[in-house]
Amino acid sequence: MLGLRSCATLAEAAGILSGDRQAVLVGGGTLVMRDVNEGRLTEGTLLRVTDPAFRQLNASGGRIELGAGVTMAQVLASRDLAFLHPAARAIGGPAVRNMATIGGNLFAETPYGDFTVALLALDAQVVVQAGYGTGRGVPLEEFLAGRERGTLPGLITGVQVSRPANPADFRFRKISRVKPKGIAVMSIAAHLPAQGGRIMQARVAYGAMAPVPVRARGVERALEGKTLDAAAIQAAQQAALEGCRPATDAIASEWYRREVLPVHLGRLLAGEAR
Ligand SMILES: Cc1cc2nc3c(=O)[nH]c(=O)nc-3n(C[C@H](O)[C@H](O)[C@H](O)COP(=O)(O)OP(=O)(O)OC[C@H]3O[C@@H](n4cnc5c(N)ncnc54)[C@H](O)[C@@H]3O)c2cc1C
Structure with a gap:
């Protein structure tokens, strides 16, 4: 029962x-x-x-704290979180977004988990509370690796991310066959901070290209220290599939996902409108 x-x-x-x-x-x-x-x-x-802290959103400063119970609709209602709106808007339709939480998205099985892809590109920390003690921060990438191994972490109380210095440095794109609320063929997020026109410490993440959201380390290496020109984008596209283990499911085949990933990555990096 x-x-x-x-x-x-x-x-x-x-x-x-x-x-x-x-x-x-x-x-x-x-x-x-x-x-x-x-x-x-x-x-x-x-x-x-019912603890109010679970749904609390603290987003006015450089360090953003989101309770795990914060919904996609709450994210969309926050002007301070405008850079995350494309990712929140990518989750289902309005009724789902009113209920769907950030914490739940961390556990959503692929090809779900679009918001988590954005958080991974932002180098988020997940706050895990196991037992009655205080919470501890775990890098999201580590949390996801544990999830793939089947490790149960306990309660996620929240997520912390740093605000991108320039909102234009952060990009998110979900590719789906049905628009606007189809399930992902894949999703891609990139945080591309630049110094003197050169990309420094890029972080790129994919959803639906592996059993859990993963970083595109080959792409990150290809972009490091480069200006975001046609040559750099081509190099990134050539490295796009490193570390990918996509599945065949009702939405797309493994073959199709591998074929179209470099195309969509190129469009995202080139800043092309969809
Ligand atoms: C019609 C429909 C469309 C959808 N479309 C999308 C989509 O486009 N993209 C997408 O990514 N997802 C989509 N989803 C899946 C889902 O709605 C989202 O992933 C959502 O963010 C899950 O959050 P939730 O709070 O509803 O999770 P829940 O159902 O409440 O929980 C999911 C799992 O996570 C665990 N969990 C939740 N919160 C915590 C926590 N704080 N600590 C520990 N464990 C926790 C639960 O125990 C459970 O195992 C869709 C779902 C539906 C029904």
């Missing part, structure tokens, strides 16, 4: 999640409740967090 329990504090939820293997946190519930409704989840306790 399934039970439902409300937790007034993050610590209470984290404590229960650590001690009870059958406890399942409900963020917005867009995925969890589908499992319940379709009979895949029939035992255990569904945990709801």
Whole structure:
């Protein structure tokens, strides 16, 4: 049988999640409740967090803190988060965005997880709280590697990112067959900070090109120290597939994903409108 329990504090939820293997946190519930409704989840306790900190958004400064329970609609309502709007707008339709949380997106199985791709390109830290102690920051890339291995982290209380010095340095693109709310063939995010016209410490991430969102390290290397001209974009396209392990699913075949990735990466880097 399934039970439902409300937790007034993050610590209470984290404590229960650590001690009870059958406890399942409900963020917005867009995925969890589908499992319940379709009979895949029939035992255990569904945990709801009512602690206001879970939905708190602190985005006015350079260091941005987003509670894991912040929804895509909340992101879209924040002018301070305008650079993240393309990624938040890429999640489902309005009804889904009203419920879907940032925390839940971190766990969404590929080809979902579009917002997480944006966070990965921004070098986000995930705040993990295991048990009743305080939370600790874990690089998102590390969290995703653990998720792929099947490690359960406990409660994610929030996510932290640094604001890009120039909003134009951050780019996001989701490629889908059905517009505007189709599931991703792939999504690509790039943070391309530049000094004196040369790219320094680029971070590029893909969704739906591996079992979890991954960094495009070959592309990052190809862009390092370069001006973003046609030659640099071509070099990046040549390195685009490094580290990719796309699947064949109902949306696209592995072959198709590999074929079109360099094209879409080139368009994103060239700043072409869709
Ligand atoms: C019609 C439809 C369209 C969709 N379209 C998209 C799309 O375009 N792109 C996309 O990326 N996704 C899409 N999704 C998937 C989903 O809505 C989003 O990924 C969403 O962000 C998941 O968040 P949630 O809060 O609803 O997750 P939930 O369903 O609440 O949780 C999902 C999983 O994460 C765990 N979890 C959630 N929060 C935490 C936390 N803070 N700590 C620990 N564990 C946690 C839950 O226990 C569960 O296992 C779609 C879903 C539907 C139904």
